[in-house]
Amino acid sequence: MADHSLPPGSWASSEASRAVMLGNRGRDTSPELALRRALHRLGYRYRVDHPPIPELRRRADLVFTRRRVAVFVDGCYWHGCPQHYGEPSTNAEYWRSKIARNRERDADTDARLRQAGWTPVRIWEHESVDDAVVKVACALDAPG
Ligand SMILES: [Zn+2]
Known part of the structure; x- marks a missing residue:
């Protein structure tokens, strides 16, 4: 999960960008829920907000334990x-480095998962939702 703490001061200059940021905070955002529902309807079973590798201390939104797929x-x-x-x-430098850190952490998480035999999606x-379901299904069907 990303660090969603906010910087001091007036960081969101427009209501639109502020709404986007707030809408992206936390779990159970609607795209994730829609994906979960679609997969569940297709008969897939998974863990939600679960750490694929306990020692990694990072959670994935959906975890297929047996197939070692983390979504x-x-x-x-x-x-x-x-x-x-x-x-x-406003605070462009702050956000640039923050997003860059998030992306680095995403890449690091993926690399560690692959090293441990997992497939990150x-x-x-x-x-x-359809595209997302295809991605997950492909990862689950891949050999190994
Ligand atoms: Zn986008």
């Missing part, structure tokens, strides 16, 4: 989606 639904803002991340006009929150 992360990444917020477009916090994880720096190339399509939707727009740099705020990254899904942007803007992706359609």
Whole structure:
């Protein structure tokens, strides 16, 4: 999970960007819920908000323990989606480094999971449920 603490001062210059940031905080955001529902309907069973590897101390949004697949639904803002991340006009330096740290941590998490024999699946929150289901299903069906 990303660190969602906010910087001091007036960091959100527009109501729109503020709404995006607030909407991306925390769990049970609607894209993740929609994906969970779709997978469940298809008969998939998984753990929710679960650490794939306990010693890693990082949770995945959906975890398929037996198949060793860890799914992360990444917020477009916090994880720096190339399509939707727009740099705020205030505190730009703060946000640039914060998003960069989040992205580094995402990459580090993926690398550690792969080393441990897991398959990380990254899904942007803007992706359609159908696309997300295909990504997860492909990871689950892959050999190994
Ligand atoms: Zn996006």
